[in-house]
Amino acid sequence: MTGKDHMPDGDFLGKEEAVFLKLDQISFSYSGKKSAVLSGVSLSFSRKGITAIIGPNGCGKTTLTKLMVGILSPIDGAITLEGRSLQEYTLAQIGRRIGYVFQNPNHQLFCSTVAEEIGFGLTSRGEEPEAIRERVDFFLDYFDLLSYRDQFPLHLSYGEKQRLAIAAVLAGAPGFLILDEPTVGLDAYRKKLLLNQLYKVAAMGGGMVIVSHDRDLVEQAAGRIITLENGRVKQDSGWKGENGHAS
Amino acid sequence: MRLDPRTKLIMVLCVTTLAVIYNTAEALLLLLAATIGLLLLFGIDLKQVIIGLKPYFFLLLVLFWAQCIFTPGGEVLLAIGPVRLLGTRGLLLGTSVVLRLLVVIAAAVILTTSNSRDFITGLVQWKVPYEIAFMVSVTISFLPVFRDELVNVVTAVQLRGVELKQVPWGKKIYLFRHLFFPVVYGAILKAQQLSVAMEARGFRAYPRRTYLRQLYLTRWDYGLMLACPGLTLLMIGLYKANLG
Numbered sequence: 002m003t004g005k006d007h008m009p010d011g012d013f014l015g016k017e018e019a020v021f022l023k024l025d026q027i028s029f030s031y032s033g034k035k036s037a038v039l040s041g042v043s044l045s046f047s048r049k050g051i052t053a054i055i056g057p058n059g060c061g062k063t064t065l066t067k068l069m070v071g072i073l074s075p076i077d078g079a080i081t082l083e084g085r086s087l088q089e090y091t092l093a094q095i096g097r098r099i100g101y102v103f104q105n106p107n108h109q110l111f112c113s114t115v116a117e118e119i120g121f122g123l124t125s126r127g128e129e130p131e132a133i134r135e136r137v138d139f140f141l142d143y144f145d146l147l148s149y150r151d152q153f154p155l156h157l158s159y160g161e162k163q164r165l166a167i168a169a170v171l172a173g174a175p176g177f178l179i180l181d182e183p184t185v186g187l188d189a190y191r192k193k194l195l196l197n198q199l200y201k202v203a204a205m206g207g208g209m210v211i212v213s214h215d216r217d218l219v220e221q222a223a224g225r226i227i228t229l230e231n232g233r234v235k236q237d238s239g240w241k242g243e244n245g246h247a248s
Numbered sequence: 249m250r251l252d253p254r255t256k257l258i259m260v261l262c263v264t265t266l267a268v269i270y271n272t273a274e275a276l277l278l279l280l281a282a283t284i285g286l287l288l289l290f291g292i293d294l295k296q297v298i299i300g301l302k303p304y305f306f307l308l309l310v311l312f313w314a315q316c317i318f319t320p321g322g323e324v325l326l327a328i329g330p331v332r333l334l335g336t337r338g339l340l341l342g343t344s345v346v347l348r349l350l351v352v353i354a355a356a357v358i359l360t361t362s363n364s365r366d367f368i369t370g371l372v373q374w375k376v377p378y379e380i381a382f383m384v385s386v387t388i389s390f391l392p393v394f395r396d397e398l399v400n401v402v403t404a405v406q407l408r409g410v411e412l413k414q415v416p417w418g419k420k421i422y423l424f425r426h427l428f429f430p431v432v433y434g435a436i437l438k439a440q441q442l443s444v445a446m447e448a449r450g451f452r453a454y455p456r457r458t459y460l461r462q463l464y465l466t467r468w469d470y471g472l473m474l475a476c477p478g479l480t481l482l483m484i485g486l487y488k489a490n491l492g
């Protein structure tokens with residue numbers, strides 16, 4: 002996958018370093034609250050490597066990712082996706098470019114069975130049933146969910162739900178991924194599986210942003226680390242020179 | 249003016265009674281206007297209410313449309329050959345149904361201006377069994393949970409690439425039918441977890457509970473508690489007399 006199908010803008014093709022998602026002086030506060038959750042955040046992301054966002058509880062990481070996929074809109078500042086203002090996209094159009102895994106898996110599982118959940122995006126895109134089946138089987142197998150194929154998603158254990166939520170998003174093969182604390186609730190073995198899958202996605206040229214408190218994950222996987230504190234960017238490491246997974 | 253939650257409950261009961269009894273679009277429209285007036289008096293931000301109701305507009309539309317189509321009688325306004333699609337009676341009935349729902353919703357918003365603890369305290373002071381009072385207050389506080397649940401699902405569905413605003417009606421209805429069960433069931437699961445969590449924290453462990461806060465009825469409360477049902481009876485009488 003070169004990601005060509007995701008990029009309507011000719012200028013973008015071939016530019017590995019082209020900015021995919023850009024936040025410019027973003028401020029945000031929840032309605033009814035006076036103090037800002039985020040203020041003056043400027044960041045840009047290209048479709049390469051793994052970027053980690055870290056910071057203490059309540060510093061605005063989840064809020065930031067929700068702004069990045071258009072679930073929330075900034076009070077101040079501008080967000081552009083592939084050179085166009087994020088506001089010009091519908092949620093569905095954003096969803097086809099950016100896969101988003103919510104911090105709480107309960108918020109994104111809505112089908113009646115596990116298999117349906119994984120196939121949902123593909124079905125609604127009108128892909129061939131045979132192709133969907135194959136892909137669903139692959140992800141069921143990969144995330145160790147085969148025996149739950151016909152279970153009700155919300156009956157799964159937390160770790161299983163988390164795996165399912167990630168599988169459902171990965172199945173749609175988005176060109177860019179944002180994961181909000183994806184390894185919470187996963188055991189060591191499942192974490193390794195997930196990491197492998199994420200490396201694969203990164204190697205295929207899709208960029209990725211991971212919010213995490215998981216030291217190991219951040220140190221092992223991330224080529225760039227952004228530290229948030231009190232709603233501001235405290236530190237942005239930029240890309241490390243010799244990161245094996247960067248491109 | 250801070251009203252006792254019980255006074256609010258009585259006001260809401262009065263308004264909903266009228267909404268059930270009133271049967272014409274004009275009467276319901278007036279009632280809706282009056283209820284909105286009440287909301288303004290309580291200092292509720294109407295804009296927030298409307299934003300909160302957004303996810304339900306689709307449901308209202310479906311209701312309206314179903315009433316319009318399936319009600320016979322009246323002049324035919326729209327027809328394809330011999331098949332009538334819309335008659336005057338259907339249109340009026342559809343409007344009434346939607347107005348009635350809006351009145352009930354608007355009235356329910358009044359209840360959200362007290363916190364659910366106060367409801368329990370108030371009802372228990374009126375010798376309503378604690379469990380029942382508790383259920384009433386949980387129902388009230390769970391309305392926003394259902395709404396949030398719906399908003400979450402609608403967001404998640406769109407983020408998986410479905411253009412909800414553009415899918416044709418047939419498919420939209422299919423999709424909603426398809427999502428209905430998991431959403432409702434998910435909300436019930438969460439309610440169950442809540443009840444387990446509460447029992448685990450000792451809810452129901454003591455037969456007699458003491459309350460830190462006591463609610464006292466003010467003159468305003470007594471006045472309104474008498475005036476509202478009286479006014480309601482009067483309105484019903486007037487309405488019946490007008491019809492007869």
Ligand SMILES: Nc1ncnc2c1ncn2[C@@H]1O[C@H](COP(=O)(O)OP(=O)(O)OP(=O)(O)O)[C@@H](O)[C@H]1O
Nearest residue numbers: 031034038056057058059060061062063064065104
């Ligand atoms: N829906 C909301 N309404 C009001 N305030 C909110 C809402 N969601 C989050 N907040 C507040 O915004 C701040 C930032 O929350 P956010 O969820 O972005 O933090 P976070 O960095 O993701 O924390 P964590 O590490 O616990 O996931 C917190 O103080 C939180 O209380």
Ligand SMILES: [Mg+2]
Nearest residue numbers: 062063064104
């Ligand atoms: Mg968070």
